[in-house]
Amino acid sequence: MTEIIDAPSHTEIGTGLRHPVGVLGTGLYVPDRVVTNEDLTRTLDTSDEWITSRTGIRERRFLEEGRVTSDMAVEAARQALADGGVAPENLDAIIITTFTPDQPLPSTAMIVKEQLGAHRAMPLDLTQAACAGGVYALLTGAHLLQNPSFENVLVIGADAGSRGTDPQERTTRVFLGDAAGAALLGRTPSGYGLLSWDTGDELSYEVQITAGGSRMPTTEETVAARQQYLQMNGKAVWNMATDKLPKSVLKTVQRAGVDVADVQHILLHQANLNIINEAAKTLGVPAERVPTTVQRFGNTAAASVFTVLHETLRRRARHGDLLVLAAIGAGFLWGSACFRHFDPRGEV
Known part of the structure; x- marks a missing residue:
């Protein structure tokens, strides 16, 4: 069993959450x-x-x-x-x-x-x-x-x-x-769980599905034009992701009262390995602290951060470790969250 270590309280780091x-x-x-x-x-x-x-x-x-x-x-x-x-x-x-x-x-x-x-x-x-x-x-x-x-x-x-x-x-x-x-x-006990977060958005139509809503209801013409499918401007995604993801991570760790160097696991949206590597480089984080699943699963959209979260908690994370999750999606919407891992089983 692992002894529960002291951790700063949520009140001290100002999340505004009364219950961790x-x-x-x-x-x-x-x-x-x-x-x-x-x-x-x-x-x-x-x-x-x-x-x-x-x-x-x-x-x-x-x-x-x-x-x-x-x-x-x-x-x-x-x-x-x-x-x-x-x-x-x-x-x-x-x-x-x-x-x-x-x-x-x-x-x-x-x-x-x-x-x-x-x-x-x-x-x-x-x-x-x-x-x-x-x-x-x-x-x-x-x-x-x-x-x-x-x-x-x-x-x-x-x-x-x-x-x-x-x-x-x-x-x-x-x-x-x-x-x-x-x-x-x-x-969780005080000092564990969600410590801080950051969110942001910037309206863009560079990633979109044009048909099927009130603007363009589905018709034979929209289906023939294949407008029910996802459309994506890869260059715009690259520019937004490599800019917004590192900035969001930095804001979140600062709000948690820690430094990026203190975070054991940086869990980024698994959109593209090149984007992940570029974001890690900007943050100055070594590859071993940025786990990936994109090579095996591709971009699994909303499931993406959960694939690395699941594998990290099962295989790598220890009680008391800091984890930051960060993702960006169509919209554009982006956000990140910092957790101090609490293992209720007290396992190493």
């Missing part, structure tokens, strides 16, 4: 179907060398036909609940962030709630935060837990990017993969 909140369990689900770069070259004008050099991605997972986003979310949720030792019926809220819901209505969070048997949980859907959704959902969950009637909040990031990208368009198709990650949030 941490991650008490995680889960991760990726589909069985592996799609390699070589597989994509059979239908797209691209090459393994082109994809690898520009993205760092070597393979990704695609959801099997007949399965949907909620199926992945339920699998990840069950793992997180088991990891945290909480029964579904004891959940007070389920927050799902995704840009690929099962369908526009009804709520994907309600579908997951029903499948889990979490009958008293309040279902919430965060559907337009895209790749930043993981950070925004965690912050939302932490604030729900300031209400004394809430004890357990399950946050899930899940996206089937293979369903949201055009199978005929190489610019987006090579990037995205499918996955779901979950984090069980609950209260």
Whole structure:
């Protein structure tokens, strides 16, 4: 058993949270179907060398036909609940962030709630935060837990990017993969859990889906023009991500009263290995403190930060370690959050 170390109180670092909140369990689900770069070259004008050099991605997972986003979310949720030792019926809220819901209505969070048997949980859907959704959902969950009637909040990031990208368009198709990650949030002792955060936004249409909303309802013409699929300006994404992610991380660690050098694990949105490396270089952080999953899973959008969070807490993090999660998504929306890891089992 690990002796609980002294840590600065939340009051001292000024989060404004009366009740400290941490991650008490995680889960991760990726589909069985592996799609390699070589597989994509059979239908797209691209090459393994082109994809690898520009993205760092070597393979990704695609959801099997007949399965949907909620199926992945339920699998990840069950793992997180088991990891945290909480029964579904004891959940007070389920927050799902995704840009690929099962369908526009009804709520994907309600579908997951029903499948889990979490009958008293309040279902919430965060559907337009895209790749930043993981950070925004965690912050939302932490604030729900300031209400004394809430004890357990399950946050899930899940996206089937293979369903949201055009199978005929190489610019987006090579990037995205499918996955779901979950984090069980609950209260921790003072000085642990969420220490600080930062969010920002700048309206942009450089990453968008033009059809399917009130501006451009789905018609035969929009489908023929393939406007139901994700469109992305890669240069704009690069410029925003390499600028905003390091700045957000620096603001967050400063608000936590620590230095970047004090943070054991920097968990960045797994959009592109080159972006991750550039952000780490700007921060002056060695690669061993910036874990990656993008090579194996691709950009899994809302699930992205949960893939590295899950693997870090399972394999690397020790009780008392500092972790910073940071992500940027279409909009543009970006944000980061600093946690001091509390392991309720007291394991080294």
